[in-house]
Every structure is written in C-alpha cells, then in structure tokens.
Amino acid sequence: MTLAEVARRAxxxxxxxxxxxxxxxxxxxxxxxxxxxxxxxxxxLPNVHAQALAGGRSRTLGxxxxxxxxxxxxxxxxxxxxxxxxxxxxxxxxxxxxxxxRLVASIRSMLKRRVxxxxxxxxxxxxxxxxxxxAQDVPVVFYDVGRPARNITSIRVRYDRGTQRTAExxxxxxxxxxxxxxxxxxxxxxxxxxxxxxxxxxxxxxxxRFATASGMxxxxxxxxxxxxxxxxxxxPTAILCANDHMAVGVLRELxxxxxxxxxxxxxxxxxxxxxxxxxxxxxxxxxxxQRMIGxxxxxxxxxxxxxxxxxIVIEPELIVRESxxxxxxxxxxxxxx
Amino acid sequence: MTLAEVARRAxxxxxxxxxxxxxxxxxxxxxxxxxxxxxxxxxxLPNVHAQALAGGRSRTLGxxxxxxxxxxxxxxxxxxxxxxxxxxxxxxxxxxxxxxxRLVASIRSMLKRRVxxxxxxxxxxxxxxxxxxxAQDVPVVFYDVGRPARNITSIRVRYDRGTQRTAExxxxxxxxxxxxxxxxxxxxxxxxxxxxxxxxxxxxxxxxRFATASGMxxxxxxxxxxxxxxxxxxxPTAILCANDHMAVGVLRELxxxxxxxxxxxxxxxxxxxxxxxxxxxxxxxxxxxQRMIGxxxxxxxxxxxxxxxxxIVIEPELIVRESxxxxxxxxxxxxxx
DNA sequence: GCGCTGGCTGAAAGCGCTTTCAGGATCATC
DNA sequence: GATGATCCTGAAAGCGCTTTCAGCCAGCGC
Numbered sequence: 001m002t003l004a005e006v007a008r009r010a011x012x013x014x015x016x017x018x019x020x021x022x023x024x025x026x027x028x029x030x031x032x033x034x035x036x037x038x039x040x041x042x043x044x045l046p047n048v049h050a051q052a053l054a055g056g057r058s059r060t061l062g063x064x065x066x067x068x069x070x071x072x073x074x075x076x077x078x079x080x081x082x083x084x085x086x087x088x089x090x091x092x093x094x095x096x097x098x099x100x101x102r103l104v105a106s107i108r109s110m111l112k113r114r115v116x117x118x119x120x121x122x123x124x125x126x127x128x129x130x131x132x133x134x135a136q137d138v139p140v141v142f143y144d145v146g147r148p149a150r151n152i153t154s155i156r157v158r159y160d161r162g163t164q165r166t167a168e169x170x171x172x173x174x175x176x177x178x179x180x181x182x183x184x185x186x187x188x189x190x191x192x193x194x195x196x197x198x199x200x201x202x203x204x205x206x207x208x209r210f211a212t213a214s215g216m217x218x219x220x221x222x223x224x225x226x227x228x229x230x231x232x233x234x235x236p237t238a239i240l241c242a243n244d245h246m247a248v249g250v251l252r253e254l255x256x257x258x259x260x261x262x263x264x265x266x267x268x269x270x271x272x273x274x275x276x277x278x279x280x281x282x283x284x285x286x287x288x289x290q291r292m293i294g295x296x297x298x299x300x301x302x303x304x305x306x307x308x309x310x311x312i313v314i315e316p317e318l319i320v321r322e323s324x325x326x327x328x329x330x331x332x333x334x335x336x337x
Numbered sequence: 338m339t340l341a342e343v344a345r346r347a348x349x350x351x352x353x354x355x356x357x358x359x360x361x362x363x364x365x366x367x368x369x370x371x372x373x374x375x376x377x378x379x380x381x382l383p384n385v386h387a388q389a390l391a392g393g394r395s396r397t398l399g400x401x402x403x404x405x406x407x408x409x410x411x412x413x414x415x416x417x418x419x420x421x422x423x424x425x426x427x428x429x430x431x432x433x434x435x436x437x438x439r440l441v442a443s444i445r446s447m448l449k450r451r452v453x454x455x456x457x458x459x460x461x462x463x464x465x466x467x468x469x470x471x472a473q474d475v476p477v478v479f480y481d482v483g484r485p486a487r488n489i490t491s492i493r494v495r496y497d498r499g500t501q502r503t504a505e506x507x508x509x510x511x512x513x514x515x516x517x518x519x520x521x522x523x524x525x526x527x528x529x530x531x532x533x534x535x536x537x538x539x540x541x542x543x544x545x546r547f548a549t550a551s552g553m554x555x556x557x558x559x560x561x562x563x564x565x566x567x568x569x570x571x572x573p574t575a576i577l578c579a580n581d582h583m584a585v586g587v588l589r590e591l592x593x594x595x596x597x598x599x600x601x602x603x604x605x606x607x608x609x610x611x612x613x614x615x616x617x618x619x620x621x622x623x624x625x626x627q628r629m630i631g632x633x634x635x636x637x638x639x640x641x642x643x644x645x646x647x648x649i650v651i652e653p654e655l656i657v658r659e660s661x662x663x664x665x666x667x668x669x670x671x672x673x674x
Numbered sequence: 675g676c677g678c679t680g681g682c683t684g685a686a687a688g689c690g691c692t693t694t695c696a697g698g699a700t701c702a703t704c
Numbered sequence: 705g706a707t708g709a710t711c712c713t714g715a716a717a718g719c720g721c722t723t724t725c726a727g728c729c730a731g732c733g734c
Contacts, residue, residue, distance in 0.1 A: 339719090340720060340721060351720090351721080352722080352723080352724095355721070356723095359722080383720085383721075384719090384721070386719090386721090387722090388720080388721060390719090390720080391722040392722055392723085
C-alpha cells in the first residue's frame with residue numbers, strides 16, 4: 001500500500017495525504033477525516049525510506065558501543081533510546097566487540113543510514129578515526145576517548161579519580177597488596193585505567209606492592225584474569241577491576257579458590273551496573289551514571305551546536321558494598337558500613 | 338556526496354557507478370577501477386534509503402524482544418545478528434518491556450522500515466496480533482507463543498518438560514515444599530510456565546506443598562518475589578524460577594535472610610544465561626539454546642517458505658550446578674555430581 | 675563486405691514520499 | 705460588486721538510487 005493508493009481511494013491528492021499524516025494544520029478537518037478513515041481502513045504504513053529520501057531526514061540516531069553484553073553499555077543505550085523515543089526518533093545500535101575493523105564498519109553503516117546523530121561509546125576509537133568522523137557533517141558525541149580533542153563534543157569520566165578513591169579507600173582499610181583486573185590490552189582508554197592504577201599504586205610508595213592482569217570484557221575474562229593474578233607470587237588482598245562485568249568473574253574465581261570476600265580478599269568494580277547490588281557479596285564499585293550519560297549524549301546530538309563542541313566531564317563516586325572490607329589481619333572494625 | 342556526483346567525477350553514467358558498487362560483472366575492469374578510485378577518493382557512501390526505495394529491498398531484518406536487559410534475549414539477538422551480518426544484512430532490535438502497546442508500536446515501526454523479515458521474540462503476543470502480523474507479506478518467525486498456530490512459523494520450547502524435569506530432580510533430592518518465582522502476571526507464555534509448575538506439583542500428590550509469587554523480569558523482581566515467597570507460611574526448600582535473570586535476585590534474597598544455598602534452600606533457574614555459571618553459587622538451570630534459536634530464526638526468515646510454515650520445537654535440558662542439593666534434613670549424599 | 679552476436683554503457687523511468695508553487699474557493703472589506 | 709487577503713488543495717519537481725531497455729562497438733562467420 002502506497003500513499004498514492006491511499007490518495008486515490010480517498011479521492012484526494014498525494015500531497016493532502018502527506019499533509020494529514022505529518023499533522024500539518026493546513027488541511028480542513030473534513031479532508032483529514034476522510035484521509036484518516038482510509039488510512040486506518042487499509043492499515044497504511046508509510047515507507048520510511050521514501051520519507052527519509054524525500055524529506056531529507058531519517059529521524060534516526062545511531063549508537064555504537066564496544067560490548068552490548070556489558071550492562072554498562074546497555075544502560076547508556078536504554079537511556080538514550082528513551083529520550084529519543086520521546087522526540088519520535090529511533091535509535092540504531094551496533095556493537096563492535098572492541099574490534100577496530102568492526103567499529104569502522106559500524107560507522108560506515110550508520111553513515112549510510114544517514115543517521116542524524118551518532119553516539120560513539122567505544123574504547124577502540126583512535127585519533128585518526130575521530131578526526132575522520134568529526135569531518136562528516138553529522139553531529140557526533142564521543143565517550144571516553146582519552147584526553148579531549150579540540151573540536152568534538154565528548155563525555156568523559158574521571159577514571160583517574162575513581163580509581164584513586166577506590167585505592168585510597170582500600171589502603172585505608174589496611175590493604176597493601178593490590179591486584180588490577182583490566183581489559184585486553186592495547187586500547188587507549190582501557191590502558192589508561194591500568195596506567196592510572198599503576199600511578200596511584202606508585203604514589204603509595206614502598207610499602208605497597210601490586211600486579212595487573214587482563215582478560216576479555218566478560219565474567220569469564222575476569223575469572224581468567226583473577227586466576228592469573230592469584231597464581232602469581234603476589235597474593236593480593238584487594239583487587240580492583242576495570243569494570244563490574246569482569247568483577248563478577250573475579251568474585252567467582254576467588255570463590256573457587258576458597259578465598260572469602262571480603263574477609264580474605266576485597267574486590268572493587270567500576271561502573272555500578274544494576275547487577276552489582278544483587279551479587280553475593282554485593283559489589284563495591286565506582287558509580288558511573290549510565291542514564292545520565294545516555295541523556296547527555298542525546299542532548300548533545302539533538303540540541304548541541306556543532307560549532308561549539310562541549311567537553312562534558314563526569315565525576316565518579318565510590319559506592320561501598322559488601323565486597324570490600326579490612327585487610328586480613330587488620331583490626332576487624334568495619335570502617336564504613 | 339551522491340552517486341550522480343561520483344558518476345560525474347568519474348566521467349561515467351550513474352548506471353555504471355551503481356553497477357560497480359553492486360558488484361555487477363557486466364562492467365569492464367578499467368571502468369571499475371576508474372569508478373572505485375573516485376569512490377575512495379571522495380569517501381562516497383551510498384544512501385541506504387535511496388537504495389531500499391529503488392531496489393525494493395532493505396537488506397534489513399527486525400527483531401523484537403520483551404526485555405533486552407535479560408541476557409537470554411540478548412543471546413538470541415547476538416546469534417541472529419551474527420548470521421545476518423554474514424549475509425550482508427543488518428538487524429534492528431526493539432524491546433517492549435512486556436508491554437503490548439509497545440509491541441504494537443515496534444511492529445509498526447519495523448513494518449515502516451520495510452524489514453525483509455521479522456523475529457518476534459516476546460511473551461506478550463496474542464492471537465489477534467499474530468493473525469494480523471501473519472497477514473502482512475513479510476516473513477515472520479515467532480518464539481514462545483503458546484500452542485502453535487496453523488499458518489505461522491514458530492520456535493517453541495518445551496517449558497513443560499523443562500519444568501517437569503527440574504521439579505522431579507528436586508523431588509528426588511527430597512524436596513517437598515516448592516516455591517515458584519514467575520513473571521508479572523497476565524502474559525500467556527509466562528502464565529503457562531506457572532501453570533505447568535502447578536500441574537507438576539499437583540501430580541506429585543499430597544505430600545507436596547507449593548506456593549507461587551511473581552515480580553518483574555529483573556534481579557530486583559526476583560528478589561521481591563522471593564521475599565514474598567519466604568514471608569509466607571510455606572517455607573520452601575526449593576525454588577524454581579521462571580528465568581535466570583530473576584533467579585539472580587532470588588539468590589540474593591536468600592542470602593539476605595541468612596538462608597544458605599543449597600544447604601537450606603535449593604534454587605533452579607531457566608534459560609542458562611551466561612551469568613549462570615559465574616554466580617556464587619553457580620545456578621542450576623534449564624538450558625535454552627539461545628544461539629540455536631537465533632540461528633533458527635534467521636534461517637526461517639531468510640530461507641523459510643512462507644507457504645509452508647514450520648513448527649520448530651526445542652527440547653530443554655537440565656543443567657545441575659551448585660545452587661541445588663538435597664533437601665535439608667535429608668541424607669547428605671549428593672545424588673548428582 | 676555484410677549481417678550478427680555479445681559485451682558494455684548510458685538514457686530514462688520509476689521507487690514512495692515531501693514540499694514548493696500556483697491557483698481556485700471563500701470570505702471580509704470598502 | 706470589485707478587490708484583496710486567506711485558506712486549502714493539487715500538480716509537479718525532485719530526493720538518490722536501481723534497473724530496464726536500447727544502442728553502440730567489436731569481433732565473428734560467411
């Protein structure tokens with residue numbers, strides 16, 4: 001069923017049908033009724049491709065994330081989508097699995113679909129790609145692309161602060177041997193989290209020892225990384241994870257090895273995914289406001305001024321739950337509760 | 338940048354550019370090179386809307402799920418998408434939150450986008466909607482829509498068998514007081530799971546008592562439902578959950594109440610989401626092969642014959658893990674393991 | 675040398691819509 | 705009753721592509 005056919009059946013012109021459907025006020029109520037009756041009767045659904053082509057706007061936003069199985073990304077997506085829906089926009093998601101070639105493919109795909117805005121929430125973005133994308137005349141917002149580039153709008157989280165607070169909190173509980181469970185190596189922002197960890201550790205000075213390990217962004221990846229960490233000579237009493245998604249596996253690996261959390265080992269995650277508070281033990285973590293990021297991304301895309309890009313910075317917040325406690329052998333009074 | 342502009346710069350006709358881009362063999366290599374050079378040079382990306390309109394095919398599949406936050410649905414989506422990508426198809430997802438009006442809106446949206454196939458993996462589908470959708474001339478595949486309709490292709494899981502096996506397994510471990518944690522009421526297939534549970538229980542006869550509770554499809558929902566169950570007069574020693582996603586919260590609620598799993602209470606989920614084996618304790622559950630469902634859905638959409646719809650039936654399989662064990666007070670030998 | 679076939683290419687129609695533009699009604703105003 | 709002004713409507717152009725169709729040019733057999 002096409003618009004022309006609807007027009008024919010209603011005995012009006014295509015232009016009128018189009019106007020009725022787009023809610024134009026310049027059409028007499030009687031006409032409107034006549035058209036709508038036919039539309040309902042034949043269950044007409046306009047072809048979005050024709051609409052996009054003729055109208056020059058797709059009413060679509062795009063979002064690219066690294067790992068859609070990680071609830072953090074899903075949280076951002078849901079928030080973005082919710083706002084978009086209210087404005088009668090749809091949002092397309094693609095996920096890259098942290099692979100650059102898939103990111104490139106996703107970007108191309110979004111551009112071919114003529115999205116009116118693109119949120120790039122990935123860790124595998126590099127300078128070159130950023131420049132290239134920014135050169136397109138589509139509003140783009142980036143998340144977590146390391147230090148801010150001059151002419152793009154980006155949302156950044158102060159991972160350094162989050163890591164630092166977590167580390168200091170654990171230090172204050174008496175921990176001196178730390179482990180870090182990070183992502184597969186090589187990706188900018190993820191490497192940065194590890195670097196931050198290292199810096200914080202080194203700032204603690206001689207009394208502190210630490211080690212790092214990494215795996216895929218999944219519970220299984222966290223489990224393996226934790227295994228590596230625990231098989232080493234350093235026996236960490238506190239493990240920081242690059243994200244909650246991996247922390248799930250870390251908890252599991254500790255459990256498998258008969259180590260109690262938090263009595264023997266404290267664990268802290270990052271992101272505060274919904275699951276974090278439902279785990280046993282519930283997860284101490286750093287809150288990254290997913291809904292807020294989704295909303296900010298949406299607003300940047302829809303109402304942002306490409307001419308003056310924004311650099312949005314988000315401060316993370318430590319949330320202490322059950323998975324962290326005093327270092328073993330320490331005075332067992334809980335410092336925070 | 339448009340195809341016409343590329344054609345102009347390459348000194349060829351639009352038809353030739355189109356042929357080159359679609360990989361038509363009917364174009365001389367020298368021409369092809371000339372065109373491709375320009376395409377790369379100007380970084381030309383065809384407009385999918387124009388392609389879809391002119392070509393009459395969108396190279397897009399649609400998938401509607403009830404709850405994208407539930408990893409089960411995500412698993413099916415990932416599999417479907419993987420197969421689609423291999424055939425140069427894209428897949429659009431929408432999620433409904435189990436709300437009928439959102440389902441209707443999603444279907445309309447997919448139809449407007451002229452998807453070439455639609456997988457409807459939701460629980461809130463009713464007879465009327467099924468008929469209506471089946472009447473469209475788009476390949477459609479349904480999942481979990483209760484008893485098979487005559488003229489649609491659907492993928493069904495024998496929930497009854499899964500529930501029965503789980504119940505029998507727990508019964509054999511000495512459990513006599515059962516609880517069921519289900520979804521929010523009213524939705525066909527979900528009600529059915531509860532009904533199945535009830536039937537199985539009644540078949541056990543007088544010695545067995547049981548109760549049911551329900552909540553949202555989320556860990557929090559499971560937690561609340563478990564709370565209801567445990568606050569009742571029946572003190573179940575075994576809890577069956579409608580899905581793993583909710584079971585996570587059930588485990589947590591038990592933990593909160595100082596009940597050990599499986600020593601005091603056994604818990605069984607449904608779906609076998611990836612998380613299930615990484616939880617502490619790992620979750621006894623019924624395996625529903627998400628990847629297979631995604632693949633079957635894909636094949637049904639792409640290669641299925643609308644004229645002869647298929648009724649695909651999947652047998653679930655019980656996976657015993659740590660969350661289940663002998664009823665308290667029973668001989669402590671583990672029956673399985 | 676002529677007619678034919680086959681391989682390439684371009685002109686043009688059209689996919690289903692939006693939007694401008696012009697014109698016919700309708701109405702108030704003088 | 706003429707004159708605009710206002711309101712509605714339809715014709716038509718065009719969005720960026722695909723695809724048919726016709727035509728051109730080689731190369732071939734006779």
